[in-house]
Each structure stands twice: as C-alpha cells, then as structure tokens.
Amino acid sequence: MISKLLNTNTLIRSTISNRSLFRAKSVRQSFPGFDGQLVSSWPGTLFSLSLYLVASIAAFFSLSGVAGAVQQTSTADHSKFEQLRGPFENGPAVTKACLGCHTEAAKQLHKTTHWTWAFDNALTGEKLGKKNVVNNFCVATATNWPRCTSCHIGYGWKDDKFDLTSEVNVDCLVCHDTTGTYKKFPTDAGHPNYEPKMWPPKSGKVRQPPDLVKVAQGVGKPGRSNCGACHFYGGGGDGVKHGHLDSSMHNPKHATDVHMDVDGLNFTCQTCHTTGGHQISGSRYAPTATDEKGIDIPGRTDDSRASCESCHGNTPHGAQANAKLNQHTDKIACVTCHVPEFARGGRKTKMWWDWSTAGRKDQHGKPLVIKDADGYDTYDFKKGDFRWESNVVPEYRWFNGEVRHATMGKKIDDSAVVPINVTSGSYDDPKSRIWPFKVMRGRQPYDSENKVLAVPHLFGKDGDAYWKSFDWGRAIKAGFDATGQPFSGKFGFVETEYAWPVTHMVAPKEQALSCDACHSRDGRLAKLGGFYMPGRDRLQWLDWLGWLAVFGTLGGVSLHGLLRLLTAGKRRSS
Amino acid sequence: MARVRMYSRFLRLWHWLQALLVIMLLLTGFEVHGSYRLFGFEHAVDYHRLAAWSLLGLWALAWFWHLTTGEWKQYIPSPIDRVIAMLRYYGVGIFRGEPHPFHKDRWHRHNPLQRMAYLSLHVLIGPAIWISGLAYISYPYWAQLGLGGLSLAPVALVHTAAAFLMLTFLVAHLYLALTTSEAPFAYLKGMISGYEEISDESR
16 A cells, blocks of 8 residues: 555656646556556555546646646656666665766765765854754764764764765765655664664654655655755754744745745745755855845856845835835844744744753653643653743844854853854944844753863763763763863753854744834843944933923923912902 | 014914924824834834924925024024013012013014023024934935944934923923913914904003
8 A cells, every 4th residue: 555655646746747637647657567556456446546636636736836846847757767676775775876877966965064064164264064063952963973863964974983985875865855755764874764663762653664766766856845854853853953944844834934835935945045066055154144245146146045135135125115124134134024933833942951950750760751731841851851932032133144163172161151152243343234043042061170061972872871871970971082072070061052043934024023123122122232223222311311301391380380370369369 | 452463474384383293203203212102113203204304394494484584583682681580570570460571562572581492492402403313314324425433322312302302392382382471372372363462562
C-alpha cells in the first residue's frame, strides 16, 4: 500500500509537470510496472480512478496557476533515468548516482556554510558557523556530533574527524526530495534510518526507512518543507530556536506569513533566498541591516533577494499611505513594523532555558518531565527548565548588521548577564536601523574560574555524556578536553542572552504597527536610547515648569475671579 | 455711551481663525508630546501639520495687515506708570469697584498690559513657535538643507516651551476677555459683531 501511495505522488507530480489533464494517461503508461500493479483488482481499479481524480484536480490547479510550490518547470524527469533505478544501499549511494550527471554539485556544496558549518565573518574577522559558535540552546556541536549533524547536509559527521572533502557524503536528498518521505534519523549523523527503527527510543513508535529509489526518482526544487525540516526545528524541536520559523510555515496562513501564504503568493524559501551554484543568499551571521541598493535589477543588484528592499525598494508605501512611512525607512527596518509579533502561527517558541536545574527526578525516582496545558515541556530532566511563548513582542535595538559572538574559548564577564552575541548600531550611525530581535535567555554551564562558557558533552553512549550519567563535572570536562581547552575543575551556571534578528512571518499590512506602538510614553521603544522621539521623550523639568505656568495661571485667575465675586456685594453696598 | 466699530472684518476673521487653529494645535500638539491620547498619534500629527500650515498662512496675512494698515502701532508699549496703574487696577481697584484706568477707542484698543501681552505673543511666542515648528516639520530633510548637525531634542524643547507659553496666555486671555467687561460678555460680543459700547468721555 505504501508503494501505491508513493506512486500516487509521482503521478500527481508528473501530471503537473506536463501541465495537462489529458496527457495524464500517457504519463501513466510511461511508468514501467505501474498499470499492472494497480489495475489488478476491483479495489485497485477504484483506487486508480481516485488517483486519476486527484491527479485531475491537481492538474486543474496547476493550470489555473494556484499550485505554486509543486509546479515544475524542469526539463528532466528523474523517474526516467536509468541511473536512479536503484536499488540503493544507503544515502551516499544515491549521491554517487546524482554526481554521475551533476558533476560539480558536491564541489559547489563544499563551499557552502550548509556543508562546512564554518563561516568567516569578513566584517568582524570572527570564525563562526555551527562548528565554532556557542549558543544557549544545546550549547555547542562539538562532542555531540551525531545528534547535531542530523541537520547537516551530509552523511556521517559523527566526530571531529569527518572528511569535509568527501563528495559522496553530500546529502542531495534532504534538500531535493519532493515526496516528503525522506527524513534524516535524529541520532545517525545525517543518515536516514535504513532499517525500521524506534524514535524516540523505547517509545514503541517505529520509523520506517525511506524508499531511496522513489525519493531519488522524485527529486526536484526544494520546497518550504525541505528547508523547514531543519530550520523550523532548530534548537531541538518545533519553533524552539527562531520563533519566526516553525512548523506553521510548512503551509502558512495569510495571517502568519503574507509571502508564503499557501493560498496566496505561496513563496518558497528561495523565492527570497535566491541561490546560485548552491550558495543561498541571506545570512544571520552577517545580515544586511540596511539594503541601500533597493530594488534589484540586472546590473544593479547584490544578487540576492534576501532583503525586503530587494523587491519592495526603499520607498515601498504607496501614495495613499502616510508620507512619514516612507521617510521612516531610513531609520526603521521593514520588519520592525511589519512583524509586530513572532511565533504567530499557533506554535510556541522557547524564550528561556535553564540548564542548571537539569537532572531532577520525581518522587518515584523516575526522570522528571513537566508539561504545560498546551503540551509544551516546561521541565525536562535532560535539559532543565523552559519558558515557552507565542505571539511574542520582539525586543528592539539599533542594528547595523555587525554581530560579535562569544565563540568557543572566549573569556566572559560573569558578573552580569553574558551576551552570547553583541549587536552593533546606534541612532547616529547611518547604516543602523531599528530592528526587532528575539532575545533568548537562559542559564548555561561555564568554567567559573577560567571564565569560559562550557562546551558540555551531552549526547553519546559513553559515561561522560551528560544524558547518560547526569554528571555535569564529567560532561563539562569531556567537552573542554575534546576541544583542547583547559578546565579548572570548577563550574557554575551563568545567565546568558542571545539576540536573533526577526525577519520572517511578515504580517498582513492591517496588522503592521501603528505610530502609537512606539510614539508613546511606554511604547515598544521605551528603552531604546540615544535619540529624541516625539510622543515618548520630554524634558521632565520643562514639563513641570510648563504645567506649573499653565495651572498656576489657571489657579491665579480662579482666585482672582473668586475674590471679585466675594467683594462684589461690598461694592454694591458702597 | 456710544456704539463704536472697534474690530474690522479682517481682524475678527483673523482672531477667530487663529483661536480655532491655536486650540487645535494645542490639543494635537500635547498629544504628540505624549501628554494624553485623544486622536491617536498618527491623526494628531496629521491634524497638527494641517493646522500649522494654515496658521502660518494666516499669520503671514495678519503681519501684512498690521504693517500696511498701521495697526502695528497699537502694540507699542505704554509708559511704565500706565502699566503700573493697570497692575494696581487688577490687583486692588477691581475689587473696590474703581473705574477702569484705561479708556479705549478705535486706535487705542489695548490697555497697557494688553499691549505688552500681545506684543510678546506676536514677536516672541509666535516666532518661537513657527521657527521651531518649521525646523521640526522639515526634520526628514535636515541633511539636504544643510542642517545635519541639528538634533531634534532642542528643537522640540523650544517648540514645547513656546506651546506652554501659548497655553498660559490662552488661560489668562480667556479669563480677562470673558469676565472683566462692564456688561457681561461685552468683549466677546464685540469681537463677534465688531461693535463695542464705549463711554462718551473716552471718545
């Protein structure tokens, strides 16, 4: 039955690619073994009829231009390629077949951050990327490779000896699968499971291995869910990390994201994050805080549509809009008004993660997990305390695109909250604009003598792994040892914060912030210093003095009038 | 007593339009300042802007009128003893039922205190408001106008201070204009009809 369903998928896709209802029949015939397999019994006939119906509907939508994301314009039908007939033993075997024709693909991918997990920030000179940074979610990739690299676009990054020059270990399918059936197994260093396997462990829920042949034959342009498979689940779960990227973005509503709205514009990720040679534009490490190029046209472009201005320009508000809106674009990022809240798709995002409380057991001696009314875990013995929020109002900062990170081994000042990244910008800096941020806060382990954030060894089958022994001392030492850093033996937990620019989940324009949201005494920018803002700021002494004059005069003339009234009788009698 | 045409048609039009615009500007201005919420910030700014340009136009006409008709002479400050006499009247005489020390006619409409007050209004408060207001309103173009070094806080400070003075003036003006005439609301009626009853001796 599963293989039949997969066939359905293929049929619909092929029909759409042919863009014609009437040619669906011929496409069916072009699939070896398709007819015989399905039209062998009455239920089979019914099934194939219903298939036909589904295909017709899909074709109709494709003709009327609604289908969007699934629409294919490719000149190649991969299901016709002999090289993809399989069978395939594993992921790398598929990649080998891909590379047979796409000879340069792996070389291109080797140059991307998606592959290297390393990023040289030209602006700050910092060495970033998942390999080098520390965050306040699962802290760091080092020593936890097989778990973390389930989101690497490769196969087999299970320790720090992974061969970054290997071509067959590039995972083509995770991005190019269009069947929706290919999933990397959470703990297998980027491989899908090749045998039925339980996840979560001992849960009784079995994950079937993907049908690599079907997946390989069904490759195409990535859709939202390809990127989303990792980017919606960053930080270890749905919506955990970003808050403006979560599973509600697979097929978002208009109210969640006007561009990706599945019934509207239906953008994919790369509609904006344009690609060339597998390089994907847009970077959180080196964001474009102010796109002065405006609308990109050939000859005048930064080869990226990953900024609002790339399509909307720097004066996007129409003639009927308040003229001040277009004047505001020099100092205010589009998303500041147009993403009034994040985590708006009905999912919550993690706002607080306190590692220091991890390891607790309930009264029966069983590992403790506490969930809130909506099913979100507010305590997990493996990870500590969490706070989840939806429809979150961002925090706002002046931002010019320069971010500095507390990378592995950097000294910290533990006398206050430790900023894991420091964003630059000010009112006086013409490259700065006001940007919205999700600020993730929490407490995480550090070497309290050397003043360095720990790289805890969390995942693994060995006894040093925190999730095996629940011994922080061992886990922290193992992490420091593995990354070649000294460890004083003393550790503690320090409060940290990490600012993430909010860029997705652009709301319908009716929901954009009104002027009052910021231009008021206790508005959203109440804490943003360095400039005078009408409606928010005043000189306190001038206000005191002014109202004293006004009410003093009012009191004076009232008294004067009262005295005149009181003396009026006397005047008349005299 | 005689009925004298004290206020020309233009003067009345100017006075009442100015009154309307100033009240509108104070109402919206203090909302923009953040003192309360009434129209909503966006509308407050829009109304304020509209009223401001209207008042600027009106003031330009009024200045032209004052200068070409000689009306400006009615604002020349009086000798100090007359000012003191007025102060004494408001401070003491008015309670005792003493006669008003000033007698007005067509070309001497203002008592010595009015001369001082209106002169300050026209040459100090007014210009402070429109100069700072023009600077404020042109904020988006400062760089092009070569005013890049200017910062909004001092401009807003001058503008707000002048607005407080205007509001203070309004309070005192309303009290004096509405309650100090001999017959009830005689000044108000005069400013509407243009005619005022004045005693024969001052003619």
